[in-house]
Amino acid sequence: MSAPAAHGSTPDYFIPQPSSWPIKGSIALFLMALGAATWINGMFPGPWALAIGLAFLVYMLFGWFGTVAGESEGGRYSGKVDVSFRWSMSWFIFSEVMFFAAFFGALYYARVFSVPWLGDLDQRLLWPDFKAQWPTAGPEIAESFTPMGPFWIPTINTALLLSSGVTLTIAHHALKDNKRGVLNLFMFLTILLGVVFLGFQAYEYAHAYSDLNLKLSTGIYGSTFFMLTGFHGFHVTVGAIMLIVVWVRCMKGHFKPDHHFAFEGAAWYWHFVDVVWLGLYIVVYWM
Amino acid sequence: MSAVLDQHGHSHGHDDHHHGPPSGLMRWVMTTNHKDIGTLYLWFSFIMFLTGGVLALGIRMELFQPGLQYWNPEFFNQLTTMHGLIMVFGAIMPAFVGFANWLIPLQIGAPDMAFARMNNWSFWLLVPAAMLLVISFFVPGGATAAGWTLYAPLSTQMGLGMDLGIFAMHIMGASSIMGSINIVTTILNMRAPGMTLMKMPMFCWTWLITAYLLIAVMPVLAGAITMVLTDRHFGTSFFNAAGGGDPVMYQHIFWFFGHPEVYIMILPAFGIISHVVPAFARKQLFGYASMVYATSSIAILSFIVWAHHMFTTGMPASGQLFFMYATMLIAVPTGVKVFNWIATMWKGSMTFETPMLFAVGFIFVFTMGGFTGLICAVTPIDIQIQDTYYVVAHFHYVLVAGSLFALFSGTYYWIPKWTGHMYDEGLGKLHFWASIIFFNITFFPMHFLGLAGMPRRIPDYATQFADFNAIASVGAFGFGLSQLIFLVVVLKAIKGGAKVGDKPWEGAEGLEWTVPSPAPYHTFETAPQVK
Amino acid sequence: MGVAKWINKVAAAAVPALGAGAALAQAVVDMPGGPAVRQLNLPPPVTGIASQIYDLHFVMLGICAVIFVAVFGVMFYSVFAHRKSKGHKPADFHESTAVEIAWTVVPMIIVIVMAALATKTVLAMKDTSNADITIKATGYQWKWGYDYVKGEGEGISFFSSLSTPREQIEGKAPKGVNYMLEVDNEVVVPVGRKIRILTTAQDVIHAWMIPAFGVKQDAIPGFIRDTWFKAEKVGVYRGQCAELCGKEHGFMPIVVNVKTEADYTKWVEEQKKLMAAKMDDPNKQWTQAELIARGEKVYAATCVACHQASGKGTPPAFPPLDGAKVVQGPKDNPIAVLLNGRQGTAMASFKSLSDVELAAVLTYTRNSWGNKTGDAVMPADIKAAKAWDAAKLNQLSAKAQ
């Protein structure tokens, strides 16, 4: 049975041996959930369990992806397995799109339905002075705040992310042409652009809190603004970590011109994060 | 085994030549075998079914007669909520994933799922999630009591139990998404040569579409409960009018997930029935192509009907009309399925072993549930019966007599393949008759209660409702006890019983019946050729 | 309608008096305006909308029953005739475009007919214009508040809570006919007039429903939604809160008393007098004892559901007031808690109570059970506090005092 298949094309499958990474991941998530839930309620074990769980999760991710990278470099993934990876990454990104859709949907609903309703005639009984306009913190959160406009940080950030898409594509072409030096350089540039983006975003948040009086608790505007940009920022962080891992592997000489799905998967993810940002830039900052 | 696997088996020092599973507990914890994982899913879901069932018995005990007997109202709400959550996320959904794991590779001629290791994680994520739910009963304030729909702002009031519930659902959602990605990929990429999509067994088709629904809506649920979490603890105002948000927005987001979710729980059931009916009618499935189109139409329509759960929230008339029309349309493709099954039976050569009994029972009783669904879809009528026991009756008809009966039917049908033994036919038939009779005793009277105006989720009621509640409670205990028969049948079939050959059912068709029973640990290591 | 009544009767006779065993050993009779014993169908309609719904349901049920019998007639015929044990050999057809198109198109037509029938009623139900009387119904955890905002009776305002005694619920006393569906203050409306109900809520979502009127409308905190009815018969009609709203969701009934025009006018006058009598004299100087006595009543009506008569609450969901630091500390804090509520908890704002009531209930809680501050909170204190801004209220009412 361990004989190679007679005809070169058939042995397409890869079935891994029993593995302990999944159960480790489950234990990690259990600790994290328990920790997070108790922490936000000010109870034991709170942050302790969360931190241990998180550390364990990071360990698991390193181990698991390390195994996968090893298997890939060991040439154990056939073309068919590669196609499976492509399908799965596409569907995973689709699920992420739907996650963002929930929050974009919330923003849309608030602007088109709930805020105008709150300001309509019947509601005078409850909120006599509320004027329906966007942005708003709602009828009862009276503190004044300044909304976040598109200039200049978000616009600069848009430019950063768009250029990072370009540099990433250059890196990809370099990989395909087997120009490893260019590849490594442009990977680095891509990551750098991502990190600078995050830096600007952090600065923007600080600015919002300290100068604009714009907080997570600033009614529906603050809620949607910070949750959308926050989850996006989180995804940029994840994407950047992916790219860093890929970069390190590039420098180790991993990937071949015709076989480098990990690279492409990370790149797809990065482009997805890019597109979400464009959506945010238009819907959150401009409209 | 595939050459790729063992050619390069260097790094882990494992034995490349063992064919059977590793032994002991670790076999189950670390397994990457789709059959093992399928078995784990099935046992997990059965245990969850018993747990959820015991909670249901708690509900029915309190409702046996008017007045407060056993629980305080707060705990009663916890029972209702956890019953709903556990049945939906713990029992029915994982059971179908268990079937998918066992059957999809066998039916499409693949050696395993596309991502065997991730498959293991999908299962083992359910266990911590279930533990979190169970733990939440014992924390100060108790489990979440906001209904399985977790409507805000009630869900922003609860204590730690609510947060544990939210995180449990996040984890279950992650499990579902990974499981679905695995299933989609397996079906799209790992079919044996010659098996085109339109030759694929119906069960795989229904799961392909279900998996797509899951990937589309589970993240939306995650978004909704994340907003509840931040409203609870981090000062956001998504569902708080004072901050410009809207409680009804939660319902829109939730039901955008929730309605497709109910089809997620029924489409694989349709798939199972589409195997059992032809097998026992000894006649090919009628209208294969229209079955595929009907399933797809149901899935597509399911995205534009969600607000039929919200007719009483006070949406504009145009909204009510749109959602009413869209909802009623779903009766058409569902009808096509029902008619196709009946046409399959027509002029067949039928026998009525337990799988077929459950399948016929399914068609009959599910259709009743479908009709009451249609009645709910008519906005003015729904405004009368929304949040009453009529709705409870409707969804138990489609979920218990629908999803659950299909699961039983499938289990009886495939258990010879899983265990290599024929189940005890006498006990199986007893299980069927006890189930269908007690089922109707339990849930039929609820239609009357609902029409008469008894709200759901209440621990006490007007004395005029007493008789039907008493009948329902008696039925519930009978139904619950009947399920122990099922447990006995399954255990007996695992332990022993008549040995069966590759294909114990005369009319069965499909690749799974070409391998020995019980199915060997590894199957289809070289892909079969499908003509 | 006639047919339905008849079915009801037959079935009522057919189902044996099994319930006697389950309920207390007492004859249960129909509840006037509420459910009948073993009622099988929608309640007898009392409004035009309700009777449209009633008929619509009847038609739908009829169509479904016919389809059901037809479809399963075929299936059971097949089940009996096409058995292997009868030697039936399987045919080998497995598709037929004509048949498949037919059974797609015919159901399509049927549902279109059904939808068309319902559309008119949907539009009629939504038409809340030109109401004679407008009443605002506010859901609280767990009772209803009513304000007559427009039309005859304008200005009337009261709370309405379950009046079934605790002993009946706990089985220590025989249950009355109106068990669970009776209230202390009923909503009163005139017969034959269009009544518009505005629903809203203070804390979580509730729903205002009267089955006999064909009315159910969610009451959503922070939003006003509306519905309407025009009752055609004098009588008392009963329903309950129909949206899960927490612990006592099952215990917040709704009772509407439909009176003749003349009786309604009389009722309005009585109410006006009563309200005038109840109005606190703004110049009255309250003593501590008076405030405590008044506060005890307010507490029993408003706070007791959560914090319990003993003041011990049901921790951890509902904290005790007995011995609570907040209650016994500086006045400003408990005042702020009452005016502001505690965001994200069941403790809502009670600023809808009058200054006197708030002062009274605080004086009561500060001097009851083990609490002995010995002072009194005066209506003037509340009045002053009502002028505080949001930031101050938030800060004073916050938990970590």
Ligand code: HEA
């Ligand atoms: C497996 C799960 C499942 C399935 C399959 C369905 C199927 C349907 N459901 Fe159901 N539903 C639920 C699970 C399900 N439902 C749950 C869990 C709830 C409550 C959630 C909660 O609030 O907690 C609910 C609630 C619910 C409501 C909201 C009620 C309320 O809260 O007020 C409505 C309203 O429109 C509805 C409608 C329908 C319709 C029209 C169908 C249709 O798909 C049915 C179609 C089938 C048929 C019609 C029968 C077969 C057809 C023929 C034989 C053809 C000929 C027929 C005609 C032409 C009439 N459902």
Ligand code: HEA
């Ligand atoms: C998904 C599937 C599903 C299934 C299978 C069931 C099964 C059952 N449900 Fe279900 N139910 C829901 C989904 C389901 N339910 C949902 C989604 C809700 C809405 C929740 C909400 O409002 O938020 C609901 C609500 C609901 C209510 C309304 C509660 C309320 O509004 O307050 C009631 C009341 O009778 C009820 C009863 C039952 C009963 C009697 C069964 C029976 O079929 C159960 C039978 C099984 C058993 C009884 C277990 C058998 C085992 C034993 C007897 C052995 C026990 C021994 C040991 C373990 C040692 N359910």
Ligand code: CUA
């Ligand atoms: Cu108020 Cu339910």
Ligand SMILES: [Cu+2]
């Ligand atoms: Cu639905």
